[in-house]
C-alpha cells in the first residue's frame with residue numbers, strides 16, 4: 128500500500144481539501160490592527176479609519192477605509208497593506224479596498240486618538256512606524272531560525288537597506304556569534320544603542336550602504352550560562368525593553384529571531400508590534416511540519432500574518448551531484464499548503480552555512496555564489512519586491528500629524544484664554 132500522503136488519491140472528506148469558511152469580521156479587524164498609518168504612527172483600526180468590513184459567503188472581503196485626505200500619497204501604501212494582511216487570512220478569496228474621505232469630525236477624532244496613542248497607549252516602542260517587521264519562528268529548536276535571521280538580514284543589508292536584528296531568544300541567543308560581534312551595548316541619554324555593522328553592497332542597486340543594527344542579550348550578559356538564570360523571569364519584559372529602551376533609529380526592516388516554540392514572546396511581540404509578520408522555518412521532516420503548524424496557528428490567533436514558509440536543511444547535494452534527502456522531503460510544501468501561506472525558499476544542507484555561523488561570517492556574504500548564498504539573495508529580493516516591500520515615505524511631504532497637533536494646540540490655547 129502506498130502510504131506517502133502526497134501520492135494517494137485525494138480524499139474528498141480531507142479537511143485540508145475542503146474550502147475554508149470565510150473569516151469573521153472580527154478576524155479581519157484583528158489583522159487590520161497590523162496596518163499602521165506611517166504618518167500618524169498608529170494602527171488604522173485604533174485611528175478609527177476602518178469604516179466598514181463586509182464579507183460575502185464566497186470569501187470576498189471589502190474594506191472601506193476613511194482617509195484623512197483622499198489625495199494622501201500614502202493611500203496606495205495603506206491599500207497594499209490592507210490587501211496583503213486580509214489576503215493572509217484563511218478563507219479569503221478576494222479583497223477590495225474602498226476609500227472615503229474623513230468628515231472634519233472624524234479627522235479631529237483621529238488626530239486626537241493619534242495624540243492620545245502617542246501619549247498614553249500601551250508601551251510606545253522605539254521601532255519607527257515605517258519599519259517592516261518580520262519575526263522568524265519555528266515550532267522546534269535547531270531548525271535554522273537564527274541562521275535564516277542573520278543571513279536574510281545580511282542579504283537585505285547588502286541591497287542597501289538598514290536592517291535591525293533583534294535576538295529575542297533571550298537565553299539561547301546565538302546572533303552575536305553568528306555575526307561575529309562581541310562588543311557590549313553602549314548607552315547614552317538613558318537609551319541603549321545597538322551594535323552597528325556595515326554591510327558591503329552585493330548588487331549595488333541603489334548605491335546605498337546597508338547596515339545591520341543588532342541587539343541581543345548576548346551583549347549584556349557574560350555568557351550563555353548567566354543568561355540561563357534569567358530564564359522565564361524576565362522573558363517578555365526583556366523583549367519589551369529591547370523594543371522600548373533601545374534607540375533603534377531609522378530602519379527599513381527589523382528581523383526578530385524568535386526563541387523556539389510558541390508562547391509568551393510571540394504574544395508579547397504581537398501586542399507590542401502589531402505590524403509584525405511571521406516567517407515560519409521548518410525542516411523537510413513531516414514531524415517538524417506538524418509542530419511548525421502550531422506556531423502558525425498561534426500567530427493567527429494573535430492576528431499576526433504568516434508571510435511565508437521557509438524550508439531549511441533540504442537535500443544535501445554532494446560534490447558529485449548526488450542528492451541526499453537527510454531529513455526527508457516535502458515538509459515545507461506540505462506546511463505551506465496546510466496553513467495557506469507561500470513557500471518562499473528552500474535552503475539545502477550546506478556545511479558553509481554552519482561554518483559561516485561559527486566563524487561570524489554569514490554564508491550569504493562569505494560565499495554569495497554558493498547554493499545557499501544564492502537562495503538567500505533570492506529570498507531577500509522576494510521580500511523586498513513582493514512579500515513586504517519597504518515603505519517609501521519620499522513622496523509624502525505633508526506632515527499631517529504635526530500640522531494637526533499645532534492646530535489642536537492653538538485651539539487649546541484659544542479655549543484657555
Ligand SMILES: Nc1ncnc2c1ncn2[C@@H]1O[C@H](COP(=O)(O)OP(=O)(O)OP(=O)(O)O)[C@@H](O)[C@H]1O
Pocket residue numbers: 265267268269270271272273274275296299301386387439440441474475476477478479480481482484485499
Ligand atoms: N542549511 C544549513 N546547512 C547546514 N547547517 C545548517 C543549516 N541551517 C542551519 N545549520 C546549522 O544548524 C544548527 C542550528 O541552526 P540555528 O542555530 O540557526 O537554528 P535555530 O532554529 O536558531 O536553533 P535554536 O532553536 O537553538 O535557536 C547551527 O549549527 C547551524 O549552523
Ligand SMILES: [Mg+2]
Pocket residue numbers: 272273274296299301384
Ligand atoms: Mg536560534
